[in-house]
Amino acid sequence: MEALPQTLFFGVLRSGLYALTALGLAISLGVIGVVNFAHGEFVMLGAYIGFWVYLLLSGPLDLGPAVSPLVIALGIPLSAGALFVLGRGVFRFTLRPLLSRPELDQMLLTFGMAILLQNLVSIVLSPQAQDASLGWRFELLPLPGGAISVTYARISAFAVSMALVAATYVLLARTRLGKQMRAVAQNRLGAMVVGIPVDQVYEVAFGLSLALAAAAGVTLVFQTQVSPFLGLSTILKAFSIVVLAGLGNLFGVVWASLLLGVSEQVISQYVPDGSALRDGLFFLLIFVVLLARPGGLGRAR
Amino acid sequence: MKKAFIAVIVTGLVAAACGGTAQPAPTTAPTQAATAAPTVAIKSFKLGALIPLTGPSGATGQDMKEGYELAKEQINAKGDVKIDVIYEDDKNDPATAVASWEKLVNSDKVDVMLGGLASTISLALVEPAKKAQIPMAWTGAAASAFENGMKDQAYFFHYHPWDYMNAESSLAFLKSTPFKKWAIAYEDGAFGTSAVDGFKVSLPAQGQEITAAEKFKTGSTDFTALLNKLKASGAEGFIVVPFAGDMIPMLTQLKEVGWAPKLIYASPPSFPPNFEKSPVAEGVAGLTLWTADIPADATKKFVADFQKKFNKAPGSYWAPLAYTNLVTAVDALKKSDGKKDAWIKAMEETNYASPLGPTLKFTASKVVAHQGFTRLVSFQFQSGKQQIVFPPELSTAKLK
Numbered sequence: 001m002e003a004l005p006q007t008l009f010f011g012v013l014r015s016g017l018y019a020l021t022a023l024g025l026a027i028s029l030g031v032i033g034v035v036n037f038a039h040g041e042f043v044m045l046g047a048y049i050g051f052w053v054y055l056l057l058s059g060p061l062d063l064g065p066a067v068s069p070l071v072i073a074l075g076i077p078l079s080a081g082a083l084f085v086l087g088r089g090v091f092r093f094t095l096r097p098l099l100s101r102p103e104l105d106q107m108l109l110t111f112g113m114a115i116l117l118q119n120l121v122s123i124v125l126s127p128q129a130q131d132a133s134l135g136w137r138f139e140l141l142p143l144p145g146g147a148i149s150v151t152y153a154r155i156s157a158f159a160v161s162m163a164l165v166a167a168t169y170v171l172l173a174r175t176r177l178g179k180q181m182r183a184v185a186q187n188r189l190g191a192m193v194v195g196i197p198v199d200q201v202y203e204v205a206f207g208l209s210l211a212l213a214a215a216a217g218v219t220l221v222f223q224t225q226v227s228p229f230l231g232l233s234t235i236l237k238a239f240s241i242v243v244l245a246g247l248g249n250l251f252g253v254v255w256a257s258l259l260l261g262v263s264e265q266v267i268s269q270y271v272p273d274g275s276a277l278r279d280g281l282f283f284l285l286i287f288v289v290l291l292a293r294p295g296g297l298g299r300a301r
Numbered sequence: 302m303k304k305a306f307i308a309v310i311v312t313g314l315v316a317a318a319c320g321g322t323a324q325p326a327p328t329t330a331p332t333q334a335a336t337a338a339p340t341v342a343i344k345s346f347k348l349g350a351l352i353p354l355t356g357p358s359g360a361t362g363q364d365m366k367e368g369y370e371l372a373k374e375q376i377n378a379k380g381d382v383k384i385d386v387i388y389e390d391d392k393n394d395p396a397t398a399v400a401s402w403e404k405l406v407n408s409d410k411v412d413v414m415l416g417g418l419a420s421t422i423s424l425a426l427v428e429p430a431k432k433a434q435i436p437m438a439w440t441g442a443a444a445s446a447f448e449n450g451m452k453d454q455a456y457f458f459h460y461h462p463w464d465y466m467n468a469e470s471s472l473a474f475l476k477s478t479p480f481k482k483w484a485i486a487y488e489d490g491a492f493g494t495s496a497v498d499g500f501k502v503s504l505p506a507q508g509q510e511i512t513a514a515e516k517f518k519t520g521s522t523d524f525t526a527l528l529n530k531l532k533a534s535g536a537e538g539f540i541v542v543p544f545a546g547d548m549i550p551m552l553t554q555l556k557e558v559g560w561a562p563k564l565i566y567a568s569p570p571s572f573p574p575n576f577e578k579s580p581v582a583e584g585v586a587g588l589t590l591w592t593a594d595i596p597a598d599a600t601k602k603f604v605a606d607f608q609k610k611f612n613k614a615p616g617s618y619w620a621p622l623a624y625t626n627l628v629t630a631v632d633a634l635k636k637s638d639g640k641k642d643a644w645i646k647a648m649e650e651t652n653y654a655s656p657l658g659p660t661l662k663f664t665a666s667k668v669v670a671h672q673g674f675t676r677l678v679s680f681q682f683q684s685g686k687q688q689i690v691f692p693p694e695l696s697t698a699k700l701k
Contacts, residue, residue, distance in 0.1 A: 003529045006558070010525045127355040127390070128363050131549055131573050138580045140556055148559045224522045225546045225573065229355055229392075233520055268526030275517035275527040276489040 006148055007269045008262060013154055015254075015261030016161035017219055021234050022241035023165055023253045024212030030248040031185045031205040034095060035103070037110040039238060040231025041117035042083055042210045046217025048121065049079035051226045053218075054132045068136035068152065071221065072160055079214035087210030091203050099202075114231070121228040129227035137222050153222035164215055165254060168208070172250060181205050185248050236279075240286050345383040346634045348627065349405030351416035351426075356393035357519045357544040358418055361571040364616040365418070365440065368623030371603075371610055376628065382635050386627065387411060393544075395425035402426055406433045412639050413438055413630050418570055418619070419544075420444035420464075420491035427451065436644050438630040440622050441570070443467055444495040448668045456641065458648050458663055460626055460673040461590070466666075467677060468499035471568065471588055472507060474679035474691040475538075478700065480563055482510045484536035486527055486543070486551070489516040493542040496568065500540065512536040519544045524554050532560035540566045545573045552581035564700075571617030577685045584701060586681040590674060591618035592689060594697055595658040603656030621656040622674075629653050629661060 021043060028036045053075040057067045094113075098106050136156060140149035172178035180201050183191040192198050220230065241260055245252030260282060267278040274281075350369055353362035366388060373386050387409050389401035405411050406429075413436040417423050423442030427450035430437060437457045443464040451457045462470070475483070485500060487493035497514055504511055513534035515527050528551075531539065539562035541551060548569060555565075568588045576582050593604050593614055603624060607615050615621060629651050637643030649671065653661040659674065666672035679691040681700055688698035 003526075003533065006529065007526055010523070014523060122355065127359060129355075129357075129359050129546055129573075131575070131579070133575070133579055137549070138553055138556075146559075149557050151553060151557060154557070224550060227355065227359065233522075264523070265526050268523075269529060273489075273516045275515060275521065275524065279518065 007265045011262035011265035013158045015257040016158035019165050019254050019257035020161040021216040022238040024209040025238045026242045026250050026253045027205050028209040031181045032202045035107050038114040040235030041114045042213040043217040043234050044231040046079040046214025047220045047226045050075035050218035050221040068134045075218040076215045079218050080211035083214035084207040084211040087207035088203050091206035118228045129225035131225050132221050157219040347385050347411045348413045348415050349411035350386050350388045353393045354390035357546040358393050360545045361619050364619040365623035368620035369627050372624045372627040391422050398422045402429045417441035423447045440626045444491045452668050458671040462675050464495045466675050470677040472503050476507050480537040482512050482536045483538045483540050484512050484531035484534050485514040485540045488519040488543050496542045522550050524551050528558045538564040543569050545569050582682040588677045589618050590677050591657045592687045597658045599654045599656045625655040
């Protein structure tokens with residue numbers, strides 16, 4: 001039990017990234033009703049933009065210790081902005097025409113998009129995974145007590161993720177656009193009846209979904225290798241969080257992410273071979289939850 | 302207009318999905334010489350290379366491809382044979398590997414199958430290989446389970462040492478250190494599991510204790526809980542059996558949890574590119590077939606040729622291993638004119654001064670008839686360089 005505080009702490013830190021990734025997916029699923037199988041690939045694109053910012057700052061500009069914070073400060077707005085615009089374009093020209101079609105058509109489209117993006121990036125860039133040698137990946141911030149530390153990368157990924165999640169919730173709760181999105185998520189027909197421009201809301205929501213994915217991708221540059229197949233490891237967890245929170249429950253994503261992040265750490269710490277088993281055990285939890293409550297644990301708000 | 306646009310997009314998506322695995326630019330067919338026609342027809346051969354070009358072992362697979370490309374260039378330049386190497390990416394996924402195998406053997410109709418890295422993947426290819434009975438010059442897979450699967454398959458030639466040979470080399474090094482208590486973290490596929498099964502028997506047999514052994518999924522990015530468990534076990538040394546992509550997260554998080562083992566012994570198939578430059582590399586020991594500093598003429602030539610072609614040093618021993626793989630397989634094809642039984646005989650007569658250092662000859666292992674390399678050396682990253690620290694007769698530095 002000595003390791004419990006540290007286990008819980010690292011679980012909470014991990015949940016920040018999960019929340020950021022899953023929130024984007026929850027918006028596209030909850031507001032538009034589209035299952036975006038390519039969401040992980042947009043995380044991957046965001047990671048590549050972050051990686052290029054790192055290459056520029058550490059290579060030609062050679063900014064030394066400033067590279068790490070600048071990758072966050074510049075990489076996130078750049079990638080989020082780029083993918084917001086891309087997202088609106090993707091929605092307008094590919095998804096919108098399929099909204100009236102069966103859901104299978106939309107799923108096939110996004111699935112094909114995922115494969116297209118993986119292969120495009122492999123061919124145009126390189127299939128090889130690359131590590132960013134960022135200072136914050138290795139520099140340690142000792143925690144009170146002195147026995148354990150966290151990397152600046154881990155702390156900053158959590159802080160940035162939670163700031164973006166909080167900002168998104170403020171947008172959803174306090175702004176006109178956010179209220180429109182929630183109205184559309186609750187009842188599309190009703191929203192149309194009261195004069196909400198549903199098509200425009202969809203387009204902005206999809207752009208926002210991809211912008212959040214891109215921001216999550218930038219934080220991943222600090223934690224893992226960047227490769228065209230980075231999205232594969234993120235999408236399953238994002239889907240499981242969205243399912244656990246309940247479809248359309250945008251505000252439930254945070255605590256569902258917390259549940260995933262903490263349960264991963266607890267299983268890894270206290271179950272023999274838990275690190276290998278944790279994904280399987282978490283999905284078992286999802287099955288049990290869905291059998292007991294098919295709509296997820298939360299309800300749409 | 303919109304319908305036409307959507308049709309174009311969907312067609313493109315379907316085409317991309319049907320495009321199969323992500324592949325680098327295809328190798329070009331050998332060109333015809335624009336000079337007078339040769340008086341003797343030059344034999345052409347096709348070899349299939351099934352390697353991971355992407356995924357957790359993608360970096361290692363890319364090292365192999367570079368070794369193959371260098372060998373191919375030199376072989377074709379001699380002019381007495383023309384070879385084409387067709388690459389397929391197994392993506393470190395068994396289902397993809399089997400499909401790619403079928404393509405190379407049945408569709409491309411290659412003369413020899415090359416490649417092999419991850420044991421899990423090679424295991425999936427045992428039944429397809431037995432069905433095809435095609436000459437196999439197989440670099441990788443260390444797992445004994447694969448060796449047992451290929452028992453009595455006369456067409457099968459294996460280059461990389463088996464797990465028990467890896468273990469013998471590792472064990473000899475570990476025994477030479479002053480540390481008695483070891484904790485182990487290993488990837489939960491055939492590669493990690495077979496290596497650790499060996500350690501679980503052999504370490505205690507030589508008076509060393511395993512204080513904890515935990516498995517993990519390769520590609521996970523968080524190992525803090527696992528490392529906490531191992532730290533709590535009271536180990537002096539840490540053995541880790543991962544793939545390349547796991548190395549930096551694992552070693553970084555070692556510091557996060559405040560664990561400083563007296564020696565870290567890592568045995569991925571290869572380390573990530575530029576690993577030696579990262580702050581977490583210092584002091585990490587490992588097992589290798591080769592470093593660029595091995596004092597053999599063939600090694601020096603290989604390194605110089607590689608540097609000239611790719612403008613960089615080889616990423617890992619998988620580059621010279623792949624080079625050796627292609628050179629020896631093609632030599633046997635030349636001698637045998639591509640006939641299978643004659644190819645087997647020619648491969649059995651292989652006596653090649655490999656850039657890996659030792660001369661390659663195929664001898665019987667515990668199970669299979671044709672085993673190439675049998676011993677590895679241990680090294681340690683010291684100030685950004687791989688220094689061989691064991692066995693003493695090959696050492697370039699002392700263990701720190």
